[in-house]
Amino acid sequence: MEQMYNFAFFDEASKREIRRAIFKGIAIPGYQVPFASREMPIGRGWGTGGLQVTLAIIGADDVLKVIDQGCDESVNAVNIKKLVAATTDVEVTEDTGEATIIQSRHRIPEQPLTEDQILVLQVPTPEPLRDFEPSEAKTRVLHAEADYTGAWLGLFDQIVKFGSTTTGADHPCLVNGRYVMAPSPIPRFDTLKLNDSDNLTILGAGREKKIYAVPPHTRVEPLDFEDYPFRVESFEGRACRLCGATDVYLDEFVDEATGKTVYQCNDTAWCAKRRAEKGGE
Amino acid sequence: MGYVAVRGGGLAIEESLKLLEYQRARSGVTLEPDTIRRAFPDAIDQVMGESSLYAPDLAALALKQARGSIEEAVFLLRAFRSTLERPYVSCTVDTSKMRVDRRISAAFKDIPGGQVLGATRDYSHRLIDFDFARETPEAQRERAAELAQHFGVEESVFDGKASPEVAEAGGLYPKVLDYLRAEGILPTCENDDTEPVDVTMGALEFPCARSARLQTLSRGMTQAVEAFGYAAIRGYGPSHPTVGELRHGMAEVCVDVPGVEACDAEDAYYLGSIPLTEVESVFEVETEEAGVTTLSFEIGYGLVMGGAETKAIAMSVLDHCLDLGDARYPTQDEEFVLYHVDGVEAQGFISHLKLPHYVTFQSKLDTVRTARSHEGDAGCAANDAACAEAGAERAAAEALVDEKER
Amino acid sequence: MSAMAVAAKAAKTTGTPGAAEEASCLSVSHLSLKFGKGCPACLGPNAKLERNVCPVCGTVHAVRDVSLEVYPGEIIGIVGESGSGKSSLMKCIYFDQQATSGDVRALPYDGGAENILTASPQQKRHIRNSVFGMVYQNPYLGLRMDFSSLSNIAEQMIAAGDRTVSHMCERGYYLLDKVNIPARRAKDAPALFSGGMQQRVQIAKALSNNPPILLLDEVTTGLDLSVQASVLDLILRIRRDFNVSMLVVSHDLGVIRMLADRTFVMLDGQVIEHGLTDQILEDPQHAYTQQLVYSLL
Numbered sequence: 004m005e006q007m008y009n010f011a012f013f014d015e016a017s018k019r020e021i022r023r024a025i026f027k028g029i030a031i032p033g034y035q036v037p038f039a040s041r042e043m044p045i046g047r048g049w050g051t052g053g054l055q056v057t058l059a060i061i062g063a064d065d066v067l068k069v070i071d072q073g074c075d076e077s078v079n080a081v082n083i084k085k086l087v088a089a090t091t092d093v094e095v096t097e098d099t100g101e102a103t104i105i106q107s108r109h110r111i112p113e114q115p116l117t118e119d120q121i122l123v124l125q126v127p128t129p130e131p132l133r134d135f136e137p138s139e140a141k142t143r144v145l146h147a148e149a150d151y152t153g154a155w156l157g158l159f160d161q162i163v164k165f166g167s168t169t170t171g172a173d174h175p176c177l178v179n180g181r182y183v184m185a186p187s188p189i190p191r192f193d194t195l196k197l198n199d200s201d202n203l204t205i206l207g208a209g210r211e212k213k214i215y216a217v218p219p220h221t222r223v224e225p226l227d228f229e230d231y232p233f234r235v236e237s238f239e240g241r242a243c244r245l246c247g248a249t250d251v252y253l254d255e256f257v258d259e260a261t262g263k264t265v266y267q268c269n270d271t272a273w274c275a276k277r278r279a280e281k282g283g284e
Numbered sequence: 285m286g287y288v289a290v291r292g293g294g295l296a297i298e299e300s301l302k303l304l305e306y307q308r309a310r311s312g313v314t315l316e317p318d319t320i321r322r323a324f325p326d327a328i329d330q331v332m333g334e335s336s337l338y339a340p341d342l343a344a345l346a347l348k349q350a351r352g353s354i355e356e357a358v359f360l361l362r363a364f365r366s367t368l369e370r371p372y373v374s375c376t377v378d379t380s381k382m383r384v385d386r387r388i389s390a391a392f393k394d395i396p397g398g399q400v401l402g403a404t405r406d407y408s409h410r411l412i413d414f415d416f417a418r419e420t421p422e423a424q425r426e427r428a429a430e431l432a433q434h435f436g437v438e439e440s441v442f443d444g445k446a447s448p449e450v451a452e453a454g455g456l457y458p459k460v461l462d463y464l465r466a467e468g469i470l471p472t473c474e475n476d477d478t479e480p481v482d483v484t485m486g487a488l489e490f491p492c493a494r495s496a497r498l499q500t501l502s503r504g505m506t507q508a509v510e511a512f513g514y515a516a517i518r519g520y521g522p523s524h525p526t527v528g529e530l531r532h533g534m535a536e537v538c539v540d541v542p543g544v545e546a547c548d549a550e551d552a553y554y555l556g557s558i559p560l561t562e563v564e565s566v567f568e569v570e571t572e573e574a575g576v577t578t579l580s581f582e583i584g585y586g587l588v589m590g591g592a593e594t595k596a597i598a599m600s601v602l603d604h605c606l607d608l609g610d611a612r613y614p615t616q617d618e619e620f621v622l623y624h625v626d627g628v629e630a631q632g633f634i635s636h637l638k639l640p641h642y643v644t645f646q647s648k649l650d651t652v653r654t655a656r657s658h659e660g661d662a663g664c665a666a667n668d669a670a671c672a673e674a675g676a677e678r679a680a681a682e683a684l685v686d687e688k689e690r
Numbered sequence: 691m692s693a694m695a696v697a698a699k700a701a702k703t704t705g706t707p708g709a710a711e712e713a714s715c716l717s718v719s720h721l722s723l724k725f726g727k728g729c730p731a732c733l734g735p736n737a738k739l740e741r742n743v744c745p746v747c748g749t750v751h752a753v754r755d756v757s758l759e760v761y762p763g764e765i766i767g768i769v770g771e772s773g774s775g776k777s778s779l780m781k782c783i784y785f786d787q788q789a790t791s792g793d794v795r796a797l798p799y800d801g802g803a804e805n806i807l808t809a810s811p812q813q814k815r816h817i818r819n820s821v822f823g824m825v826y827q828n829p830y831l832g833l834r835m836d837f838s839s840l841s842n843i844a845e846q847m848i849a850a851g852d853r854t855v856s857h858m859c860e861r862g863y864y865l866l867d868k869v870n871i872p873a874r875r876a877k878d879a880p881a882l883f884s885g886g887m888q889q890r891v892q893i894a895k896a897l898s899n900n901p902p903i904l905l906l907d908e909v910t911t912g913l914d915l916s917v918q919a920s921v922l923d924l925i926l927r928i929r930r931d932f933n934v935s936m937l938v939v940s941h942d943l944g945v946i947r948m949l950a951d952r953t954f955v956m957l958d959g960q961v962i963e964h965g966l967t968d969q970i971l972e973d974p975q976h977a978y979t980q981q982l983v984y985s986l987l
Contacts, residue, residue: 012366012367017367039484042362042628043363043366046631046635048635048636049635071639072640077293078293079640081297082297085297109641110643139623156844159844159848159855164877167655168651169655171645171648171650190644192647210632212487229853229855236646236647237650269642269646668859671860671863672859672863674864675860675865676867676873679867
């Protein structure tokens with residue numbers, strides 16, 4: 004069936020149009036660029052935004068890595084990787100260092116990315132002010148006027164009620180001192196990796212038809228208060244039971260045999276690499 | 285344990301797809317897409333309408349692949365549509381030149397050209413016809429020949445050469461609303477020649493152009509458009525229409541000769557005809573002119589591919605609702621209606637909840653633990669107490685000064 | 691401000707310029723708001739309207755050429771029946787409604803240099819956050835009902851750039867104390883409060899950034915008499931404690947009598963009479979004002 008489709012699924016005009024939106028996003032860091040999001044062969048909400056970005060920028064020489072929940076083998080990651088590979092024939096990899104394009108949902112890899120790599124994040128809800136203001140017409144005005152009181156107020160109210168902010172993943176960030184951005188549902192632990200990074204990050208929201216970007220070496224500051232600074236998830240005193248890593252985002256689960264809570268690297272490729280290196284020593 | 289089960293995803297997917305394929309293959313039936321197209325024209329119409337792509341053979345193939353799921357077939361066709369270049373834009377389709385095989389008006393008994401009931405289930409009894417269970421091909425052909433004779437038409441069984449819809453094409457009829465306009469009951473309106481927005485070539489922007497609104501409704505999920513339209517006429521955005529005219533038939537689609545941009549009927553290339561249902565509904569509204577309240581009429585417009593009449597009427601209701609735009613009613617809120625009628629988007633976002641959310645949930649766990657932790661509580665309480673005390677102290681000090689002044 | 695000082699200022703506004711004339715805090719000149727295009731019959735100086743509607747083109751002239759000055763620490767009352775344009779005037783000043791024409795200057799903003807009606811959206815937001823405090827008749831317009839009372843008070847402080855939770859909480863508790871809401875209710879959402887309490891939270895919120903000018907729109911309408919009295923008392927205390935100027939809109943001459951130093955009477959979009967409140971009450975000149983005053987007695 005695939006031979007019926009063009010390289011990277013889209014017709015070239017569609018790819019050009021998406022690339023134009025990406026360029027605009029890079030030129031205005033954190034600004035949500037509306038684009039003609041296409042219907043894709045995978046479900047809306049299943050990463051069609053990230054997929055469209057990947058398909059629009061991928062070339063025959065690229066090496067692709069796709070992860071979901073930190074894992075290359077997660078069902079949706081496999082599914083997306085299969086589709087891109089089938090329509091492009093590009094090389095795929097699980098090694099973060101080898102990839103030129105990394106599409107991800109909910110995580111940024113533990114291995115620091117370089118200036119030769121592009122991170123593509125899948126975004127379900129690109130509008131950081133949506134909880135505060137349901138109308139798109141109104142949130143666009145709030146962005147235009149840089150009126151982010153709503154985003155701060157939400158955090159303030161959480162502190163008043165619960166003693167700390169209660170955002171889980173997707174903690175809003177101020178990009179380049181101008182636009183408040185939803186970093187996609189990456190954990191707070193990963194949010195700091197967006198700041199002054201060497202790599203380009205492109206965020207795509209297919210259903211909501213928005214593309215935005217964080218160019219290399221851009222300031223990305225999570226919203227916080229002077230006396231309630233931004234706090235990442237704490238794994239203090241815990242280590243990966245497989246590779247022993249302590250400064251990574253950990254998955255928590257119950258060992259069925261012992262009934263004890265144990266921890267393991269969420270980034271499976273990182274964990275495997277560490278173990279391979281240890282084994283090789 | 286769930287957290288580690290994500291490994292082996294690739295294999296799991298392969299096996300899952302094989303199981304699905306096995307379920308399809310073991311049915312023991314191989315339906316030709318052409319059979320589907322002939323036997324289920326209404327399903328084909330719905331798939332093409334919601335996909336905004338006129339491609340009956342592909343719609344039939346999609347329905348076959350989707351095992352009869354309309355939602356899934358629309359999904360397939362929409363994804364295919366994304367890969368198509370769009371080298372031409374058609375000339376304006378003139379529905380007054382439709383070959384009409386059915387047209388009714390609920391507003392007037394006697395309309396110029398007369399009411400044409402055409403083929404409709406409206407007055408059928410919804411009784412399951414058990415004879416269909418035993419119908420043989422011969423019996424069906426006989427029945428067709430008998431009815432062809434009755435209607436005085438030559439062709440009794442569709443021969444597969446012309447498209448089945450063309451075979452049914454009817455005559456030209458004047459539009460009912462033109463009659464109302466000539467009578468002065470409806471205000472005349474000028475043609476709006478603004479270049480229409482193509483909602484598949486850009487994100488919706490609000491306030492929405494009417495062309496974007498109409499396209500979004502026309503390609504909206506049939507049941508969603510009907511449900512919102514129903515809510516509007518039932519009370520959530522009171523808007524009760526009279527169907528001025530509902531017409532079904534074939535409309536010509538032409539494109540300009542390259543280099544000539546007049547869409548002159550003589551010069552334009554005829555591409556083919558597509559089946560359409562058009563509804564123009566009339567709504568009674570109160571208007572105020574020079575401080576005097578009077579009653580007048582307004583129009584709601586519905587146009588859908590194929591014979592989705594209920595959807596077309598619901599669309600005309602919503603078109604009028606969105607003209608009114610009263611913020612009290614969800615059916616009159618453009619963002620509420622237009623963002624949520626799309627079937628592929630609704631299906632996708634709801635079903636994405638099946639995807640793993642381990643990372644975000646882990647983050648949420650951390651948040652809840654922090655908020656509940658002793659440290660969190662104490663910090664919060666201590667801070668509160670300090671703030672409350674400082675605030676109250678200042679207020680009290682001021683009160684004391686007041687006392688002294690008095 | 692003493693009654694004499696008020697009288698002195700009033701004298702200045704009525705046309706006795708003094709050498710040391712105090713600059714007005716808020717100055718409104720020739721403000722108009724109309725709905726409709728207007729026509730030669732209603733746009734000229736001698737327009738003949740039916741109430742505030744043009745009989746020829748149907749244009750509604752909600753506010754017609756209103757001018758007034760508010761001095762520091764002064765309370766100005768605007769009284770009139772519903773549809774007189776008093777609330778529309780207030781909304782135009784607070785930018786809830788776009789005035790058709792006119793000039794409004796706010797001394798605390800830029801020394802009165804620019805017409806704030808033509809300011810950019812960002813500047814207008816800044817003015818709304820720091821120059822004005824607004825209290826609506828309907829607390830749903832002024833409060834976020836599902837956010838805590840402390841958050842409601844913090845909102846404008848956040849908008850003005852405050853990023854310290856403890857500072858905003860302290861200010862919140864202080865203001866809630868000022869409006870007699872106990873600290874234990876501070877984290878409750880106003881949705882859980884009675885009408886009188888909601889109004890008091892609104893007042894506390896309006897005061898969050900210490901604005902020099904408070905705008906009060908029918909703040910006691912719909913409240914029980916005893917609650918009304920406590921809210922009015924609160925407003926007077928606030929004027930004393932914070933030395934703010936106020937523009938008070940009410941249909942109730944009783945409220946105006948209790949609060950306002952000077953009063954403007956509006957009818958059909960126009961100011962038909964203005965002066966010291968006592969003067970208006972004792973010696974109303976316009977037939978409509980006379981009717982209002984006599985109905986009060």
